[in-house]
Amino acid sequence: MKTAYRVLLEGLTVMAVLAWTAVPAAGAEPGAAVAPAPLSAANPPPVTRLITLGTQGGPRINSTRAQPANVLIVRGTPYLIDAGNGVGRQLALAKVPITRIGRIFITHNHDDHNADWGALMGIAWSLGRKEPIHVYGPRGTESMLLGFLQYFAPNVANRTFHSAGATPPASVFFAHDIQQDGPVYQDENIQVTALENCHYHYLPGDPGHGWQKSYALRIQTPDKLVVFSGDTGECGKQLTEFVRGASILVHEVVSLPAIERRIRSDRSTSYSDAQMAELMTHMREEHTTPEDIGRLATAAGVGQVVLSHLAPGSDELPDSAYGDGVRQFYSGPVTVAQDLMEFR
Numbered sequence: 001m002k003t004a005y006r007v008l009l010e011g012l013t014v015m016a017v018l019a020w021t022a023v024p025a026a027g028a029e030p031g032a033a034v035a036p037a038p039l040s041a042a043n044p045p046p047v048t049r050l051i052t053l054g055t056q057g058g059p060r061i062n063s064t065r066a067q068p069a070n071v072l073i074v075r076g077t078p079y080l081i082d083a084g085n086g087v088g089r090q091l092a093l094a095k096v097p098i099t100r101i102g103r104i105f106i107t108h109n110h111d112d113h114n115a116d117w118g119a120l121m122g123i124a125w126s127l128g129r130k131e132p133i134h135v136y137g138p139r140g141t142e143s144m145l146l147g148f149l150q151y152f153a154p155n156v157a158n159r160t161f162h163s164a165g166a167t168p169p170a171s172v173f174f175a176h177d178i179q180q181d182g183p184v185y186q187d188e189n190i191q192v193t194a195l196e197n198c199h200y201h202y203l204p205g206d207p208g209h210g211w212q213k214s215y216a217l218r219i220q221t222p223d224k225l226v227v228f229s230g231d232t233g234e235c236g237k238q239l240t241e242f243v244r245g246a247s248i249l250v251h252e253v254v255s256l257p258a259i260e261r262r263i264r265s266d267r268s269t270s271y272s273d274a275q276m277a278e279l280m281t282h283m284r285e286e287h288t289t290p291e292d293i294g295r296l297a298t299a300a301g302v303g304q305v306v307l308s309h310l311a312p313g314s315d316e317l318p319d320s321a322y323g324d325g326v327r328q329f330y331s332g333p334v335t336v337a338q339d340l341m342e343f344r
């Protein structure tokens, strides 16, 4: 089903002749999500635009929400935050050419967040991009690039046999493991800082123990501070301080009763009581409820909350199932994001 907002985006060409101003997206709080207005001298382009490309939480594929990804466009330069499956298509729908993506930031290495950054780089290369594309992510990102170059090699052989001198992908694709909390990247538009959040609780002996990291990302632009929670459980004071003063907090959200109902009704998998208990512990401790997001947003004094990475997501629940709990503890604007909403 097309969202009202997507219809609005697709109608832009027709609407460009009309001098309409920012309009709240369907279902959004006034002043939160806005439709892009035609640009003119009286209406200069916004410095910072955030588009939620994919708002589904977890690896489920469905027809209503794409896998997690966001694009932050600062003075016309797009930066990608997470790259779930289908991100190239979502960028096209947002009217952002994938050949313009030069910087990608990955919050953590669950495949709903990292599945397509290699594919995205590869397609940009196949379309002729020669300028470097850099991806920054937790440990494992650099080794993933080595694997992707191998995966991509047959395509390279196909596309370059008649054009000696084509830029080799290894001269275009670059990966950087984030080694620790703190500054990750800076250019003339953005300053990116990472903080390990509370998504992982590996025990000694677990394969991920001691090296898997999940990060929240804080991105300062010339006029906005945008914080992405990444996937995280309730994380206490450290995350509150990291989020403090955010103009926009993009936070993951889980409805615990709904996710439990969904897992129990999933006919393709049957869990024992012990497995079910373990899964719900993961949902409770490694994801965040609406109420905890509301408390965090108030404690950190954020300007607005954008709920994305919805679990169970799809369109199983009304927006109120995610938003009302936030509003109990936070009085600012709260938007339950759909794919392709824009915030500025």
Ligand SMILES: [Zn+2]
Pocket (backbone or CB within 6 Å): 057, 058, 068, 110, 112, 113, 231, 309
């Ligand atoms: Zn996720």
Ligand SMILES: [Zn+2]
Pocket (backbone or CB within 6 Å): 108, 110, 199, 231
């Ligand atoms: Zn995750």
